[in-house]
Amino acid sequence: MLKLYATILKELLLLRRDRAGLLVLFVMPAVLVLVVSLVQENVLKTIGGTSTRILFVDKDRNSLGETIEDRLREFGSLEIIKELDGQKIDEKSAREAIINGDFQFCVIIPGGITEAVRERARQLVTRSLLTDDIPLKNDIDVPDLVVYFDPTVRGGFRSAVVSSLNMAVLSMEIREKARIFSELLPKQMNKIIQEAIGPYVSEKFVEDIPKMSLDWSSQRMMGIKEKLAFSKDFETIPTSVQQNVPAWALFGIFFIVVPMAGSLIRERQDGMLMRLLTMPVSYLTLLSGKVIAYVLVCLIQFIFILIIGKLVLPFLGTSMLEMGSSPIAVIMILLSSILAATGYGIMLGTIARTYEQASMFGAISVVIAAALGGVMVPVYAMPKVMQEISAFSPLAWGLDAFLDIFVRRGDIKTVFPEMLLLLSFFVGTMLISWSYSFRQDRTGV
Amino acid sequence: MTQQTEFNQELIAEKALVAREVVKVYKGSSSPALNGLNISVNQGEIFGLLGPNGAGKTTAISIMSTLLRPTRGNITIYGIDIVRYPNEAKKLLSLVPQEIALYPNLTARENLRYFGRLYGLRGQQLENRIWESLERVGLKERGDERVFTFSGGMKRRANLAAGILSKPRLLFLDEPTVGIDSQSRNMILEKLALLKNTGTSMIYTTHYMEEAELLCSSIVIIDKGQSIAEGNPQELINRTPGCSSLQDLFFAMTGKSIRD
Structure with missing residues (x-):
């Protein structure tokens, strides 16, 4: 010893x-x-682990821009910046800020997109309800939403942001289609009933065809619950400290x-x-x-x-x-x-x-x-x-x-x-x- | 056991070291490093192990100090078979290697304290032994300095102090004076002579023939793993024609061609 x-x-x-x-x-x-x-x-911070500041340029100034902004805010970890040094941001200055690496990404809502989406939705719904004998108008072009990314932003975070924007656009499209649908359906039904029964049908009957509510278009049926796979309840989320x-x-x-x-x-x-x-x-x-x-x-x-x-x-x-x-x-x-x-x-x-x-x-x-x-x-x-x-x-x-x-x-x-x-x-x-x-x-x- | 065998055993036990027909063949080598070496060292004598480079001195020292196992042969230290009972033999011997085998970042005293504990020494006995050893090699005043600060001669003396700390009955000295100044060398030789007077047996290898002539009461000259001359240095010199010193005898036995 x-x-x-x-x-x-x-x-x-x-x-x-x-x-x-x-x-x-x-x-x-x-x-x-x-x-x-x-x-x-x-x-x-650059891949989404903490709050990220993003630029938001709304050239449309209509409901679609507001909807997307609301969706991005729901994302939780994003801080939306619409002004720099007290000035409204335009697409050019936003791009420069991304190139300089000051921000990770920027969302550009093109001008007239809300109106274009509405028109396109009306066109699609109308087309689905019309019979073949009515001539079709040309498709209405909807301008694309543009997202500028800093090249250093990791793929996973980029996909998450794009997916979130897709969700926002999709929900808005559904809502718009539903709105047009609920507007056109009674008219179309009225038209069909009148064609079938003729002028004997009471106008009151036609007016009483129930109007559709729009709530169904935005109400979620299934939810997704995120859970971390711990063996027991544990409050700690893995961080760089836990790894390093x-x-x-x-x-x-x-x-x-x-x-x-x-x-x-x-x-x-x-x-x-x-x-x-x-x-x-x-x-x-x-x-x-x-x-x-x-x-x-x-x-x-x-x-x-x-x-x-x-x-x-x-x-x-x-x-x-x-x-x-x-x-x-x-x-x-x-x-x-x-x-x-x-x-x-x-x-x-x-x-x-x-x-x-x-x-x-x-x-x-x-x-x-x-x-x-x-x-x-x-x-x-x-x-x-x-x-x-x-x-x-x-x-x-x-x-x-x-x-x-x-x-x-x-x-x-x-x-x-x-x-x-x-x-x-x-x-x-x-x-x-x-x-x-x-x-x-x-x-x- | 016959009377003759008992008599031989007693004779062996009286000897500090007896090596009989020791053979060492390294793996992959065609010729043996030691080829039937015989050595007998009396108690209290300084025995010189001499030979040119590659003669087998280091192998012999390594085997006799239990570091290597011989391929064949028998070695006893004060009657203890070192192959069968190496741990018993180790209690009796000590080695002063050619290298400065000390921790340079420790002081001389810390080095000796560590080695002393490995010999089972402790407490006041350990401190007394450290003091004695440092005193013997003239480092009493410098014992608390780190070894790396020492001069070459001081390091050699500290190396020797570590060798004598355990008061070994048999001390192996592998070129203990190589590469130092004349004063330190002279001091080490004086200390070894004094140590001999205390009854410590020593096996001494050196390339300085005058040292061996001065210190050793017996020598063996080995070459190619074999003993080529053994006995008292003066008797060997007298016996060999044309030789007036151990240096002459050494050249006469091993030749003057350079060995690498």
Whole structure:
């Protein structure tokens, strides 16, 4: 026990005095969490995650413009701007504002569209009620509604806005068609009755044909209820903080492979390992001491990142990190992730011949595993092939488990498969390190 | 057990180290690094292990200090079979590697404290041993400075202090004076002579023949993994015609062609 304690103490002392190592372990993930969370919080604004200001140019100044404006307001997350610097916006200035990137999109209601829609509706309804022997007029042209988009607006948000406008136009068309229909139907019925019965029919009877109400055209029959797929009721909506804090904390944890592998290689190159192995202490004790020291450092590192998510980021205007309701699951996944990272560090330090090899390969492999694991871009947003490859990244296992706990409100049962994968990774890397060391011990190569 | 075997066992137990017919063949190598090496080191003597580059010195030291397993052969340290009981043997030996095997970011005292704990030392006993070791190598006043701030000679002395901390009965010294100034070298040789007087046995490798001639009561010259001369240095010099120093003897035995 004394030997293990001595090794842990020595490793912690060495880490405390390694300024570059501390920068990599603490400052780098902290800066990444802060910067990426804040940047993505802003990106969300451009893709609809928060309120967006849009320009609205109504050249028609009639009921269709008002209806569309009302529909866009119902959208909830849009702030409609009709004036800039106290001046009414025209199409030209609106386009310039979009090109300059000041706004994400602009809706132009062309002049005379309300009248054109009404005429077109009358024409369509009339045509549907008329018999073939009455000559048809030419179709009336209805000008198109124009929407200018900033090219940076993501496809999903663009589709949502266009769909919403389509809905507004469609509801207005239905309403207009219904209005014309209710206006023409009694006249048409009157005409048919008079043609069938002749002049003997009472005029009172014809006048008593019931008028249609317009309410039916705008009344919804089916509703759509949006629900987030949480396992239990949970108030937290996934935000950039919920994604980035566990993601970059994991990245920081896995970056310990660089100082860890480096310390193993330096011990080997400086003859330290040679000296240690001639002492009455087992290699397992030396490695365990190293692993425990790095586990402690990673725990401190994780707490440090959590404090950023809980206190610093909300102070800078983002939402606060929510950690679900299963602290045991958090601890178990955290320990499993740390062990997986330390196992990888030991394997790298055992196999790599030089510090340069280990630091280069270690850093690059962690960045690749992080990219595949959804640290930078969520896995569901990746192409299918990449999603399949992602299943092999330990960072993906860790991040998925953290999101299960933080966002989907999972518990220890939910994250058990990921925990098993991470621990298997640890055991696998340790076995590879052991067999490599054993081979060296036996053969001297 | 016969009387003869018991007698042999007692003789072996009296020796600091006995290596018999030690063979080491590295995987993938066509020729053995050690080919039937025999060494016998008496208690309290400084034994010189000499040889040109590639002769097998490092392999021999690695095997004798339990770092490598021999392909064949038998080695005992104070009667303990080091292949069968490496952990028991490790309690008796200590190695001063050719490299400065110290953590540069720790102070000399912190380094020694760590190594001492690995030998099971603790408390006041540990602090006393650290003090003694630093005192012996002339670093008592500099013990709280980090090793990376030391000069080359100071680092070598601190390296030696780590080797003697556990008061080993057998100390392996792999070129302990390489690359340092004359004063530090002289000091280390003096300290080793004093250490010998305390009964510590030493196996010493060096390329400086005058050091071996001065310090060692017995030497072995090895080449191509085999012992080619063994005995008291002066007797070996006297026995070999045309040799007036260990340097002459070494060249006579191994030739003057450069080994890489």
